[in-house]
Amino acid sequence: MTYKQKFAGATAFLRLPEKMAQLxxxxxxxKRRGAAATRDALESFLRGETEEPNIQIELNLLDWRMKDDLSSMFIHHPKLFREALTALWADQITFKGADLFWSIIDPALNVLPATHQKRFASLNARTSVVSYFLFVANPQHHPFYRASFSAKAIQALYDKSEGLDRRTISGLLQDFVGRCKHVQALWQEEGLPLEDMLDTQSALYILAQEHFKG
Known part of the structure; x- marks a missing residue:
């Protein structure tokens, strides 16, 4: 099956009334409500009004184990996380702060058991964490990256023979977001009512869960 055929099949699937209603x-x-509530909590943390922010309110994007580990790291190393989040949110276009984020908070991993630290060892895991905090900052413009869902669907849809750029976190994010923008534009041309990147990310999640199962 060609990329064009995959895209056409995915578009027809999303066009089903029940899928539009599901989205x-x-x-x-x-997701809009949860991102706003979580962003408020993190902004309060950055202002120094709390040392123990709830990093995922009314959302289920982060795996609960990863959420608990990150929360523990926040609590034990608030200064590092303030510095890392400030750097990440300062540049939301080129994602230069994505690699810097992890170089800042890597020492905070020492509060976790060795088995838990391994959850953050892969490029996919680190990109997912950075992508999550960018999503919370601006969900209309930053699709959430997760290898088994959004990344899986986007690689099936985007007509590009090579895989996603996995040399750096910032490079992976730029490639992923660029592909999301491309398919969003194509879907809008097809008349799908996707308002922003949050909708596009949600469409990718539905496709990965229900359409691209193999």
Whole structure:
């Protein structure tokens, strides 16, 4: 099956009334609400008003084990996380702060058992964490990266023979977001009512879960 055939099949699947209703009822509204609540909590943390922020409110994007580990790291090393988040949120276009984020908070991993530290060893895991905090900052413009969902679907849809750029976190994010923007534009040309990157990310999640199962 060619990329064009895959894209056409995915578009037809998303166009089903029940899938559009699913995107609206089960994805769009709760993610907007959750991102806003989480962003408020993190901004309060950055202002020094709390040392123990809730890093995922009304959202289920981060795996609960990863969420708990990150929360523990935040609590034990608030200064490092303030510095890392400030660097990450300062440049949300070129993602230069993505690699810097991890270089800053790597020492905070020492509060976790060795088995838990391994959860953050891979490029995919580190990119997912950075992508999550960028999503929280601006969900309309930053699709959430997760290898088994959004990345899986985007690679099936985007007509590019090589895989995603995995040399650096910033490079992977730039490639992933660029592909998301490309398919979003194509879907909008097809008349799918995707309002922003949050909708596109939700569409990719639905496709990965229900359409691209193999």
């Amino acid at each position: 609206d009822a089960e994805e769009r509204h709760y």
